[in-house]
Amino acid sequence: MDIGIIGLKMAGKSALFSSFMGLGASEDGTRSNMGIVNVPDERLDELSAFYNPQKTTHSMVRFEDYPPLDTQVKQDRVRLYEGMKIKEAFVLVVGAFRRMTEDEIVEEFNQARFELIMSDLDFVIKRIEKLEKEIVRIAKNRAAREKELAFMQRLQPILESERMLRGMEFNNIESAIIINASLLTLKPLCYVINVSEDMDENIAQSAVTRIKKILEANGDNSPVIAVNAALEVELAAMDEIEIGDFMREFGIESPGREKVIKAAYELLDLITFFTVGEDECRAWNIRKGGKAIDAAATIHSDLARGFIRAEVIDHKNLIELGSMNDAKKAGKLRLEGKTYEVKDGEITHIMFNV
Numbered sequence: 298m299d300i301g302i303i304g305l306k307m308a309g310k311s312a313l314f315s316s317f318m319g320l321g322a323s324e325d326g327t328r329s330n331m332g333i334v335n336v337p338d339e340r341l342d343e344l345s346a347f348y349n350p351q352k353t354t355h356s357m358v359r360f361e362d363y364p365p366l367d368t369q370v371k372q373d374r375v376r377l378y379e380g381m382k383i384k385e386a387f388v389l390v391v392g393a394f395r396r397m398t399e400d401e402i403v404e405e406f407n408q409a410r411f412e413l414i415m416s417d418l419d420f421v422i423k424r425i426e427k428l429e430k431e432i433v434r435i436a437k438n439r440a441a442r443e444k445e446l447a448f449m450q451r452l453q454p455i456l457e458s459e460r461m462l463r464g465m466e467f468n469n470i471e472s473a474i475i476i477n478a479s480l481l482t483l484k485p486l487c488y489v490i491n492v493s494e495d496m497d498e499n500i501a502q503s504a505v506t507r508i509k510k511i512l513e514a515n516g517d518n519s520p521v522i523a524v525n526a527a528l529e530v531e532l533a534a535m536d537e538i539e540i541g542d543f544m545r546e547f548g549i550e551s552p553g554r555e556k557v558i559k560a561a562y563e564l565l566d567l568i569t570f571f572t573v574g575e576d577e578c579r580a581w582n583i584r585k586g587g588k589a590i591d592a593a594a595t596i597h598s599d600l601a602r603g604f605i606r607a608e609v610i611d612h613k614n615l616i617e618l619g620s621m622n623d624a625k626k627a628g629k630l631r632l633e634g635k636t637y638e639v640k641d642g643e644i645t646h647i648m649f650n651v
């Protein structure tokens with residue numbers, strides 16, 4: 298679970314990253330550009346309040362603060378874009394706080410996207426050249442190479458017209474090719490519009506609206522979140538009481554950084570299940586469509602090996618009914634087998650024997 302924070306120079310990437318890490322305003326230049334963050338989850342908070350466990354363990358996501366997308370030095374660029382290929386998703390920061398007009402904000406958004414598109418185009422063109430040569434020279438796997446070539450030739454004009462590949466439909470063969478290529482404009486992306494209290498609120502708001510419209514017109518449902526990264530850095534340095542006072546004073550419901558972390562986590566298309574008890578309440582992740590046996594394996598290989606049954610209940614039912622016993626009486630606690638598909642938000646207790 299690895300997410301990159303990207304954007305142009307001075308967009309506020311490092312500020313956003315610092316706010317995630319809770320490092321406060323201090324920047325000594327020696328800190329790491331990678332860090333692990335707890336994913337906020339109200340359901341886990343509820344369960345934790347219910348059990349009052351010794352330990353509460355959130356889902357975690359690793360963030361990396363990247364150099365600017367518009368890095369000019371060729372070597373740095375190559376390293377940056379190669380590194381990005383292994384990430385599962387991105388948070389793209391737009392430095393709206395430095396812009397005077399709505400047009401300028403949208404321009405930065407377009408420019409950042411343009412950099413990603415050009416990286417993909419570069420990959421596709423090189424791949425086409427290589428495949429064309431190989432098809433002439435090598436007889437083995439020629440049919441597969443021809444298929445890939447045709448596919449790459451289909452992607453090229455899309456990228457040349459400065460469009461992302463997101464929203465395109467792919468067949469199985471194409472999907473397999475894509476996984477190997479790690480094309481950046483196909484990766485899930487969350488847009489953060491970094492605003493400031495000094496700027497015209499109307500300009501910020503209308504820029505966000507326009508960016509959402511642009512994405513919509515491209516069949517792209519990526520989230521767009523307005524955040525004041527500099528303010529978030531200050532908030533992250535405060536204790537809980539101070540944050541509470543501050544948010545009440547300014548009528549803020551939840552810190553912007555929490556919204557971004559949650560939205561970024563949701564990009565990964567995982568579901569969360571919980572294990573509960575007086576010792577620990579914990580959130581775990583599996584891929585959507587994962588089965589009870591996968592949930593067991595995520596917790597411990599012994600649980601998968603000796604899997605007997607899973608006791609399953611939706612977290613809401615437990616909270617509403619007040620105890621596992623009452624939930625059982627109400628028929629809300631179910632026994633499920635290995636192939637049961639785990640749903641988001643369920644509490645799973647694996648019974649096993651090794």
Ligand SMILES: Nc1nc2c(ncn2[C@@H]2O[C@H](COP(=O)(O)OP(=O)(O)O)[C@@H](O)[C@H]2O)c(=O)[nH]1
Nearest residue numbers: 306307308309310311312394492493525526527
């Ligand atoms: N006023 C204001 N300044 C910001 C904001 N976000 C970042 N900055 C400042 O802008 C400069 C560049 O931010 P930084 O996070 O280093 O940008 P990066 O190049 O994208 O990593 C720093 O001096 C930040 O303190 C913001 O939301 N409001």
Ligand SMILES: [Mg+2]
Nearest residue numbers: 310311363364
């Ligand atoms: Mg930076």
